[in-house]
Amino acid sequence: MNVLVTGGAGYIGSHVCVELLEQGHNVTVFDNFSNSSRNVLERISQVAGKRPSLYEGDLRKAQNIGCAILTHKPDAVMHFAGLKAVGESVIKPLDYYETNVSGTVNMLKAMQAFNVNHLVFSSSATVYAPPTTPDDLPLTESSALGPVSPYGRSKLAVEHVLADYAAANPYASIAMLRYFNPIGAHPSGLIGEDPKGIPNNLLPYIAQVAVGKLPHLTLLGHGFDTPDGTGIRDYVHIMDLAEGHLAALDYLTAGFEGCFAMNLGTGQGHSVLEVIAAFERASGKTIPIVEGTPRPGDIAVCYADASKAQELLGWKATCTLADMCADAWRWQSRNPEGYGRRQ
Numbered sequence: 001m002n003v004l005v006t007g008g009a010g011y012i013g014s015h016v017c018v019e020l021l022e023q024g025h026n027v028t029v030f031d032n033f034s035n036s037s038r039n040v041l042e043r044i045s046q047v048a049g050k051r052p053s054l055y056e057g058d059l060r061k062a063q064n065i066g067c068a069i070l071t072h073k074p075d076a077v078m079h080f081a082g083l084k085a086v087g088e089s090v091i092k093p094l095d096y097y098e099t100n101v102s103g104t105v106n107m108l109k110a111m112q113a114f115n116v117n118h119l120v121f122s123s124s125a126t127v128y129a130p131p132t133t134p135d136d137l138p139l140t141e142s143s144a145l146g147p148v149s150p151y152g153r154s155k156l157a158v159e160h161v162l163a164d165y166a167a168a169n170p171y172a173s174i175a176m177l178r179y180f181n182p183i184g185a186h187p188s189g190l191i192g193e194d195p196k197g198i199p200n201n202l203l204p205y206i207a208q209v210a211v212g213k214l215p216h217l218t219l220l221g222h223g224f225d226t227p228d229g230t231g232i233r234d235y236v237h238i239m240d241l242a243e244g245h246l247a248a249l250d251y252l253t254a255g256f257e258g259c260f261a262m263n264l265g266t267g268q269g270h271s272v273l274e275v276i277a278a279f280e281r282a283s284g285k286t287i288p289i290v291e292g293t294p295r296p297g298d299i300a301v302c303y304a305d306a307s308k309a310q311e312l313l314g315w316k317a318t319c320t321l322a323d324m325c326a327d328a329w330r331w332q333s334r335n336p337e338g339y340g341r342r343q
């Protein structure tokens with residue numbers, strides 16, 4: 001199949017490109033490199049033995065995404081392009097609605113114009129209302145929705161757009177995958193997560209402390225109602241997540257019409273202290289810790305009910321936290337500066 005991967009140079013998109021290429025698909029990356037490096041394309045081809053095509057463009061420009069779809073005539077689109085920093089979304093909400101929501105509308109119009117029906121969309125567990133009691137967990141696809149940040153609301157807005165679009169278009173075939181906490185890297189150590197500036201999320205932060213780029217990890221709260229007092233999350237290996245996308249694509253192209261939302265997680269939670277200990281074991285490094293205060297809106301516990309993905313797609317995450325840390329460390333230690341200077 002010809003697959004257009006928007007945001008294919010980013011963290012998740014690059015790993016999915018490798019899986020697509022290895023399964024024999026033709027891949028075109030559509031990206032404006034606003035949060036990624038051009039060097040990733042060479043790395044993808046080193047890992048997969050085949051280079052994706054590139055259409056450099058901006059989703060906010062309808063003509064760019066229209067031309068990409070007209071030129072490459074994809075059978076399916078995997079849509080990762082978007083903005084994802086929660087804190088930034090509070091300061092610049094319009095940028096988030098413009099890229100995430102208007103950008104997706106531009107893409108859907110082009111897909112509709114050129115009869116491209118299959119779409120896999122990167123949604124997020126952040127669309128759920130924060131779980132407040134143990135009865136709220138695990139989060140199932142029918143748990144209450146209620147994102148608390150402009151970023152989360154922009155992802156939920158896209159879900160509404162996609163559901164409405166599918167309701168009006170009988171051939172639309174759309175999977176909205178709600179990721180929990182993707183971490184880790186390709187086991188080759190050639191591609192991985194390369195955040196711009198100081199990382200916002202736990203794993204890349206720990207990895208940069210371990211490699212000596214940052215002095216210590218700040219524990220953002222240790223008074224949560226959890227066994228060790230630190231936040232619990234459902235960390236899922238990026239390669240498991242990538243396989244989930246391929247399973248979703250197979251499901252769509254096997255004849256599914258409509259739109260569905262699905263959790264991609266392991267169904268298991270790990271605390272911050274457990275993650276630190278696992279990373280220390282994987283890297284042989286000590287992670288110095290400084291105690292800080294919780295981020296506004298941070299929750300104690302969040303993990304998925306991942307049974308729908310297993311029932312519908314036959315997909316189940318198999319990697320352990322130790323695998324995730326070992327692969328993240330291989331990537332970080334071999335590429336302390338990530339992909340290098342962004343070009």
Ligand code: NAD
Nearest residue numbers: 007010011012031032033034035036058059081082122124
């Ligand atoms: P990323 O920032 O690494 O990748 C996004 C890519 O999109 C980048 O290559 C960036 O350059 C590109 N992009 C951004 N704006 C664009 C535009 N206007 N036009 C064209 N390209 C543009 O992020 P990621 O971690 O790979 O996340 C991918 C998707 O998954 C995002 O939509 C994000 O909201 C979603 N998601 C990520 C996580 C996570 O923890 N990483 C969790 C849940 C959902």
Ligand code: UD1
Nearest residue numbers: 086124126180181200201202205218219220231233272298
């Ligand atoms: C973040 C995003 C969320 C997104 C999710 C999945 C924020 C506010 N939320 O949430 O929208 O869906 O990732 O990618 O960014 N921690 C520390 N020190 C740090 C960083 C994190 O102690 O320097 C703790 C946090 O308090 C939390 C845990 O580590 O308990 C995980 O944090 P993080 O990786 O940011 O993930 P989420 O909180 O799930």
